[in-house]
Amino acid sequence: xxxxxxxxxxxxxxxxxxxxxxxxxxxxxxxxxxxxxxxxxxxxxxxxxxxxxxxxxxxxxxxxxxxxxxxxxxxxxxxxxxxxxxxxxxxxxxxxxxxxxxxxxxxxxxxxxxxxxxxxxxxxxxxxxxxxxxxxxxxxxxxxxxxxxxxxxxxxxxxxxxxxxxxxxxxxxxxxxxxxxxxxxxxxxxxxxxxxxxxxxxxxxxxxxxxxxxxxxxxxxxxxxxxxxxxxxxxxxxxx
Amino acid sequence: xxxxxxxxxxxxxxxxxxxxxxxxxxxxxxxxxxxxxxxxxxxxxxxxxxxxxxxxxxxxxxxxxxxxxxxxxxxxxxxxxxxxxxxxxxxxxxxxxxxxxxxxxxxxxxxxxxxxxxxxxxxxxxxxxxxxxxxxxxxxxxxxxxxxxxxxxxxxxxxxxxxxxxxxxxxxxxxxxxxxxxxxxxxxxxxxxxxxxxxxxxxxxxxxxxxxxxxxxxxxxxxx
Numbered sequence: 281x282x283x284x285x286x287x288x289x290x291x292x293x294x295x296x297x298x299x300x301x302x303x304x305x306x307x308x309x310x311x312x313x314x315x316x317x318x319x320x321x322x323x324x325x326x327x328x329x330x331x332x333x334x335x336x337x338x339x340x341x342x343x344x345x346x347x348x349x350x351x352x353x354x355x356x357x358x359x360x361x362x363x364x365x366x367x368x369x370x371x372x373x374x375x376x377x378x379x380x381x382x383x384x385x386x387x388x389x390x391x392x393x394x395x396x397x398x399x400x401x402x403x404x405x406x407x408x409x410x411x412x413x414x415x416x417x418x419x420x421x422x423x424x425x426x427x428x429x430x431x432x433x434x435x436x437x438x439x440x441x442x443x444x445x446x447x448x449x450x451x452x453x454x455x456x457x458x459x460x461x462x463x464x465x466x467x468x469x470x471x472x473x474x475x476x477x478x479x480x481x482x483x484x485x486x487x488x489x490x491x492x493x494x495x496x497x498x499x500x501x502x503x504x505x506x507x508x509x510x511x512x513x514x515x516x517x518x519x520x
Numbered sequence: 521x522x523x524x525x526x527x528x529x530x531x532x533x534x535x536x537x538x539x540x541x542x543x544x545x546x547x548x549x550x551x552x553x554x555x556x557x558x559x560x561x562x563x564x565x566x567x568x569x570x571x572x573x574x575x576x577x578x579x580x581x582x583x584x585x586x587x588x589x590x591x592x593x594x595x596x597x598x599x600x601x602x603x604x605x606x607x608x609x610x611x612x613x614x615x616x617x618x619x620x621x622x623x624x625x626x627x628x629x630x631x632x633x634x635x636x637x638x639x640x641x642x643x644x645x646x647x648x649x650x651x652x653x654x655x656x657x658x659x660x661x662x663x664x665x666x667x668x669x670x671x672x673x674x675x676x677x678x679x680x681x682x683x684x685x686x687x688x689x690x691x692x693x694x695x696x697x698x699x700x701x702x703x704x705x706x707x708x709x710x711x712x713x714x715x716x717x718x719x720x721x722x723x724x725x726x727x728x729x730x731x732x733x734x735x736x737x738x739x740x741x742x743x744x
Contacts, residue, residue: 351613351614351616352612352613352614352616353614353615435616436656436671439654439655439656440654440655440656440671442655443654443655443723443724443725444654444725446723446724446725446726446736447723447724447725447726447736449735449736450735450736450737452723452726452736453722453723453726453736453737454580456723457579457580458576458577458579458580460579461579462579462582462584462610463583463584463721463723464584464609464610465616466579466584466610466613466616466617467610467612467613467617468579
């Protein structure tokens with residue numbers, strides 16, 4: 281039975297691209313993997329974290345269309361305008377605000393699952409290390425994003441956070457100066473946090489998430505620790 | 521049988537029988553081209569990375585110029601109570617660049633420490649409202665003669681010395697002077713240890729007693 285012309289066109293386009301990129305092989309390698317017995321809902325925490333990040337990325341891009349990193353009052357005013365007057369502004373901002381907490385919670389649940397399952401052991405240590413870096417980057421996102429509404433809570437929370445950074449011995453004071461862009465909360469602190477929040481860290485997170493996923497696909501996932509090692513009767517018979 | 525590399529250890533390509541080698545040549549052209557390409561790449565990358573890094577790191581090495589801010593006429597400040605004054609620390613950024621300073625006249629009965637008992641060098645005592653623990657704004661409570669911090673319960677006495685809570689050192693101070701017009705002026709900030717000995721300004725949470733003063737170095741271009 282011939283395909284519908286629209287479906288035919290779709291197949292032609294996909295085939296055209298695949299013939300020139302061989303992407304379907306990579307797609308199959310990534311998507312159709314063997315998973316161990318006992319794989320359950322806990323194994324979705326990683327992808328849940330990824331979707332939380334994607335949600336943050338998409339809502340963040342559109343929030344940036346309205347936000348102004350101006351410490352003399354423009355920042356607060358732009359957030360107020362977005363929240364109170366822009367169509368769906370409060371909704372999208374709410375998604376970004378609550379999504380941030382969701383992502384932090386999911387990251388920790390995902391890490392707890394990996395730890396309790398023992399899934400960080402050989403040969404997956406490198407993926408654990410990448411995960412730790414991703415955890416730190418997520419916290420950096422939470423810290424830098426907290427300042428951007430530029431209300432009293434945001435300001436004082438950042439003052440305290442940068443001062444806590446300064447209490448690290450020897451390098452702490454210099455690190456706090458680097459974070460603030462000076463010895464006091466100054467003119468460029470807000471734009472500095474804004475640049476870190478929307479340019480530096482998201483790129484790093486996306487890149488490391490790619491490496492994280494590549495290693496998951498390459499090494500496979502671990503069975504839950506309560507699954508006993510399955511003795512293959514047929515294999516034993518062959519050997520004997 | 522020894523490999524090619526072991527047999528020809530000479531630095532001359534002719535000795536190593538490299539095809540196309542000529543007398544006195546010490547590096548193959550292929551190696552030279554690879555090195556040149558790598559170097560060119562490194563120079564190109566450094567030429568935009570280094571200036572960008574410098575831009576990001578510069579504030580660590582820069583200091584705000586010293587400012588003298590008018591607090592008010594001399595008569596405004598009693599010697600047994602603090603008057604809050606708002607001064608500008610960083611200009612051009614509105615409210616964010618301002619801070620509250622608690623000012624009182626020098627009091628011979630109170631200011632008996634070796635470092636501040638001279639009323640000519642310390643005509644007025646100006647305490648920063650920045651808590652020495654995490655940097656929240658402390659409030660002067662006249663009835664209790666205490667400074668209280670709203671964030672984590674730091675408490676200071678009338679000289680700014682810690683009497684309770686987590687702060688590791690007393691409240692920071694500002695230099696003061698009286699202008700010819702009879703106005704009290706607030707100068708640069710300095711930090712003090714528990715004996716009120718002055719140090720260059722340090723961030724909140726950084727102790728200045730014992731080992732602490734060595735763990736938290738002074739900022740660049742500031743003298744101890």
